[in-house]
Amino acid sequence: MISWSRGQSRRPVQHWKLVDEREVTCSDDHMRFDLKTKASPEQVLRALTDFTDARLQIWNRTLDPKTYELRDSGETWAVARERSPRSPFWVVVRYDWSDPESVRFTVLESSYGGGGEGLIQIAPGGDGGSRVHAEWGYTGARLMQRPVIFLINHGMGGAVKRLWASAFDRYAESSHR
Numbered sequence: 001m002i003s004w005s006r007g008q009s010r011r012p013v014q015h016w017k018l019v020d021e022r023e024v025t026c027s028d029d030h031m032r033f034d035l036k037t038k039a040s041p042e043q044v045l046r047a048l049t050d051f052t053d054a055r056l057q058i059w060n061r062t063l064d065p066k067t068y069e070l071r072d073s074g075e076t077w078a079v080a081r082e083r084s085p086r087s088p089f090w091v092v093v094r095y096d097w098s099d100p101e102s103v104r105f106t107v108l109e110s111s112y113g114g115g116g117e118g119l120i121q122i123a124p125g126g127d128g129g130s131r132v133h134a135e136w137g138y139t140g141a142r143l144m145q146r147p148v149i150f151l152i153n154h155g156m157g158g159a160v161k162r163l164w165a166s167a168f169d170r171y172a173e174s175s176h177r
Contacts, residue, residue, distance in 0.1 A: 032135035033161040039172035041101070041122045041130045047171040048120060049097045051078045058171055061085075062163050079108065091116075105136070115139050129172070134164065 037044065047058050051073050056065045062084050069081040076098040083090035092109035101123070107116040118136025125131050 030135070030137040031160070032133075034131065034133045035161055035165045035168075036125055036129060036131055037165055037168035037172065038129045039168040039175075040128065041124055043172050043175055044122045044130045044132060044168055045097065045100060045103070046175070047168055048103045049078070049095065051080060051095075059167055061167065062160070081109075107138075112138070130168070132164070132168070134161075 039047065050058060051070050055070075056063060056068060064083045064085045064087070067081065067083040067090055071079045071081060071092065073079070077094065077096045079092065079094045081090060081092045088111070090111045091107050093105045094108055095103055095105045097103045101121060103120045103122075105118050105120075107114070110116075116136055116138040118134070121133040123131045123133075
């Protein structure tokens with residue numbers, strides 16, 4: 001588990017270790033998983049931070065094109081409204097990738113009435129690919145929405161992990177940049 005330092009930088013106190021790749025840790029307000037991908041660390045970072053029209057192709061299985069909206073962006077950050085296909089929830093998220101080994105995100109608005117934050121860390125894999133650690137938590141969800149978030153986290157954790165790994169692998173195969 002990542003432990004956060006106190007202060008404005010929100011940097012982890014220590015580096016993460018890849019857990020058992022079969023493990024997905026979920027609770028009613030938190031999801032965490034680790035995966036390996038064929039994509040290089042640079043490709044993983046590009047796939048996560050591409051806010052051009054290509055984002056809808058890269059994340060075509062996890063991002064609903066009908067509700068996606070890029071609201072603002074800079075050199076190392078972006079704010080976007082996103083929703084997964086068939087999900088009852090949407091979020092407005094601020095992404096920050098000023099650290100080339102990680103992407104941090106903060107939920108600014110949500111349909112579930114709460115917020116949250118997350119971290120995706122990228123490390124080289126032994127075979128030219130990458131190891132990816134992802135975790136996020138939800139805060140302040142309306143009482144009526146908490147059971148639905150719980151069910152999504154517990155029922156969808158493994159699927160989300162597989163969809164992400166698939167997206168990174170497809171990106172690696174199609175991207176020779």
